[in-house]
Amino acid sequence: MNLIQALANINTPLTSPLKQGYSKDIQSFWSSFVCPLLPKKETVLKWHDVLMEYVRQENAMFAIRAYNTAPKNHYDRLRRGFLTATNQKYSFFYTDNFHAAYYLKMVQEDFVPSVGELLSLYNNRQFPARFGKDTQEERQLMAIPKGKDPGIQKAGYKIAHILNVGKEYFYEGRSFSLSDIIKKYFDGGTRKDWQKELDSQGEYYIRHKDMPPDARQFLVAEFLRFVHPFNYFLAPKKSCIISAVCKDISEFQPVINYIQSKYYDMYGRAYQEFLKIVLAPHKNLPTSLGAQIINLKFENSPGIKKKGDRIFAAQGTHKTKIKDMLCEYLNNPNTSFRQLERKYLGINSPNRGGGFVAKKIINSYGIFANMKGILNQCTIQELYLQSNKQLQEVLSVLKKELEK
Numbered sequence: 341m342n343l344i345q346a347l348a349n350i351n352t353p354l355t356s357p358l359k360q361g362y363s364k365d366i367q368s369f370w371s372s373f374v375c376p377l378l379p380k381k382e383t384v385l386k387w388h389d390v391l392m393e394y395v396r397q398e399n400a401m402f403a404i405r406a407y408n409t410a411p412k413n414h415y416d417r418l419r420r421g422f423l424t425a426t427n428q429k430y431s432f433f434y435t436d437n438f439h440a441a442y443y444l445k446m447v448q449e450d451f452v453p454s455v456g457e458l459l460s461l462y463n464n465r466q467f468p469a470r471f472g473k474d475t476q477e478e479r480q481l482m483a484i485p486k487g488k489d490p491g492i493q494k495a496g497y498k499i500a501h502i503l504n505v506g507k508e509y510f511y512e513g514r515s516f517s518l519s520d521i522i523k524k525y526f527d528g529g530t531r532k533d534w535q536k537e538l539d540s541q542g543e544y545y546i547r548h549k550d551m552p553p554d555a556r557q558f559l560v561a562e563f564l565r566f567v568h569p570f571n572y573f574l575a576p577k578k579s580c581i582i583s584a585v586c587k588d589i590s591e592f593q594p595v596i597n598y599i600q601s602k603y604y605d606m607y608g609r610a611y612q613e614f615l616k617i618v619l620a621p622h623k624n625l626p627t628s629l630g631a632q633i634i635n636l637k638f639e640n641s642p643g644i645k646k647k648g649d650r651i652f653a654a655q656g657t658h659k660t661k662i663k664d665m666l667c668e669y670l671n672n673p674n675t676s677f678r679q680l681e682r683k684y685l686g687i688n689s690p691n692r693g694g695g696f697v698a699k700k701i702i703n704s705y706g707i708f709a710n711m712k713g714i715l716n717q718c719t720i721q722e723l724y725l726q727s728n729k730q731l732q733e734v735l736s737v738l739k740k741e742l743e744k
Contacts, residue, residue, distance in 0.1 A: 358496030367630030401462035408436035421482035496640030500590030673713025
C-alpha cells in the first residue's frame with residue numbers, strides 16, 4: 341500500500357467503538373485503556389525517522405493549527421486549507437485538529453510512508469488538510485482539499501496531545517505561545533493576499549510571503565507537536581466520561597504528565613531528540629502519579645451526562661454521596677475537605693495535606709470556600725437568586741436534599 345491508497349482508505353477498517361469501562365486511578369487508566377490502544381513501538385519509531393527527515397527537506401510543506409474558528413457572521417476570518425508559499429522554499433497551510441487524525445490512524449494501522457511520498461503528496465496538494473464541515477468562504481480559496489473522516493471521534497475517542505500545541509515553545513530563554521508565533525511570522529493576512537495560479541492539479545489559490553530565516557524552526561516545532569505520534573494518545577471524548585476530578589480526562593495534567601513519563605521511558609533517545617526539536621520546556625516529571633484517584637467512568641453514549649446527573653454518577657462514588665457531600669458543605673461551616681473525603685469518597689485523607697479530591701469536585705459545581713456553611717446565613721431561595729446559572733442548576737437538583 342502507498343500513501344495515496346492509505347489516505348483513500350483512511351476510514352477503513354472502522355475504529356473499534358469506545359467500550360464502557362472504569363478506571364479508579366491514573367495507573368489503571370494507563371494500563372487498561374491507553375496501552376491497549378497504543379500503536380506498535382517499532383512503527384512509532386519508524387514514523388519518527390520519517391518525520392525527522394521530512395522536516396529537514398528544504399521544500400517541505402507544514403500544517404499550522406490556526407485560523408480554524410470564527411463567529412458565524414465572520415467566516416471570512418477562517419483560513420482552513422489556505423496555502424502560503426515562502427521565499428525560503430517551504431510552504432504551509434492552516435487547518436484544525438482533524439489533520440492529526442490522519443497520522444494517528446495510519447500509525448495505528450501500522451502504515452509508514454517514505455519521506456518522498458510524504459513530500460510529494462503535500463506539495464501536489466493531495467494530502468488532505470482536514471475533514472468535516474466547512475464554509476462557502478473557505479471553499480472559495482481553499483487549495484488543500486478535504487479528505488475522508490478516519491472515524492476516531494465517531495468511535496468515542498479524542499486525540500489527546502501531551503505537549504500543548506498552543507503554548508510553551510522555549511527559545512533563547514523565553515517562552516512563546518503559538519498565538520505569539522503566528523502573530524510574528526504566520527499571520528492570516530487578508531483574503532486578497534491569495535491569488536489564483538495553475539499547477540499540474542489545476543487552478544488553485546496561493547499566497548506568497550517573505551519569511552525571516554528564524555521562522556522555520558517554530559513552524560517545525562508546531563508541526564511535529566501537532567502530528568508526531570510521540571505527542572498524543574487516544575482518550576475518551578469529553579462527552580463520554582464522568583470523573584470525580586475533571587471534566588476532560590484528555591486535558592487533566594496529572595494524566596498527561598504520567599503518560600509523558602511513560603513515553604520518555606518507552607522511546608528513549610528518540611523521544612529526547614523530539615523534545616529538543618519541538619522546543620519543549622524542560623521539566624522533571626513526577627513518578628508517583630499513578631496512584632492518584634480519578635474515578636473515571638467512560639461510555640460511548642450521548643446520554644452519559646444528562647442534565648442534573650453530571651459527575652454525580654461518578655463510578656465508585658454513588659451520586660447520592662456526592663449530593664450529600666455538597667449539601668453538608670453548604671450547611672456545615674465546621675466541615676473540612678479532608679473530613680468530606682473520608683465520609684463520602686472513601687479516601688483515607690491525612691490530617692495534614694489531602695482534601696484535594698473533595699475540593700476539586702465541590703469547586704467543579706461553582707461552590708467555593710466563601711460558601712461553606714452559607715445556608716446558615718440565608719435560605720436556599722435567597723442563595724439561588726444570587727447565584728450564577730451553573731450554581732442555580734446544581735441547587736435545583738439539590739433542593740430536596742437541602743430542604744430535609
